[in-house]
Amino acid sequence: MTWRVGAALLLAASTAHAAAGDAADVSKPKKDRARATKAAKHARALPVAGAHAAPLVDLYNEHTHEWLAVDPTALPSAPTMDRFLRDHYTNKSMHMEPRLVHVLVAAAAHFHQPEVHIVSGFRHPKFNLVLRKKGHQVARDSQHTHGNACDFFLPHVTTRALHAWAKDQKLGGVGLYLDSGFVHMDTGAVRYWSGD
Ligand SMILES: [Zn+2]
Structure with a gap:
């Protein structure tokens, strides 16, 4: 199960990275740029992997x-x-x-x-x-x-x-x-x- 989370995070990170690059690239079709922005937003919403958080x-x-x-x-x-x-x-x-x-x-x-x-x-x-x-x-x-x-x-x-x-x-x-x-x-x- 752990590798799945790791892979998902890696994927999310690379998508976010690509999205950040795409945002500045106005030569791409508008549809692609919109998709990239959406991917970046999704990546940010993912939970952070690690130890179970201790309650405050x-x-x-x-x-x-x-x-x-x-x-x-x-x-x-x-x-x-x-x-x-x-x-x-x-x-x-x-x-x-x-x-x-x-x-x-x-x-x-x-x-x-x-x-x-x-x-x-x-x-x-x-x-x-x-x-x-x-x-x-x-x-x-x-x-x-x-x-x-x-x-x-x-x-x-x-x-x-x-x-x-x-x-x-x-x-x-x-x-x-x-x-x-x-x-x-x-x-x-x-x-x-x-x-x-
Ligand atoms: Zn006392």
Whole structure:
């Protein structure tokens, strides 16, 4: 079957090539030129041969309401991820630990889900302090303030199931927030806790 696809593509490529040449050749009968153009259009419409395309993962930032479509085989650049996971309170970004984006994409793949929602990425020390003053369960020197943590959930996946998977990754810290409905993962020391 493979050779057929290959042959079809080769044929299409040569037809397209010929068509491109014909387009400039006004000495040919109009009918031939029209046929050549049609062949070129057909060639462009053929699917590209290769590996089965990996589905995109849509990351959604709950605070900025921004979406980022991620190709699992070609992860976004560091500046793109840093910007996407920026602190919404100060609008400042931080260099995010690259393993976090792998984790987000791996979670989507594991649960066969197209979306990952981010509750918190980078947290500026100022915002971290604001949260502490408001009485939120936030560590003084949170891994979020170092760009090493991400709080997230997957719609249609239970927090408990995501939490079990997160612990299996042995990445670092894992926090379970059942009432709020998200899981915290960071690249610090391996430790487990739960909050609201
Ligand atoms: Zn967190």
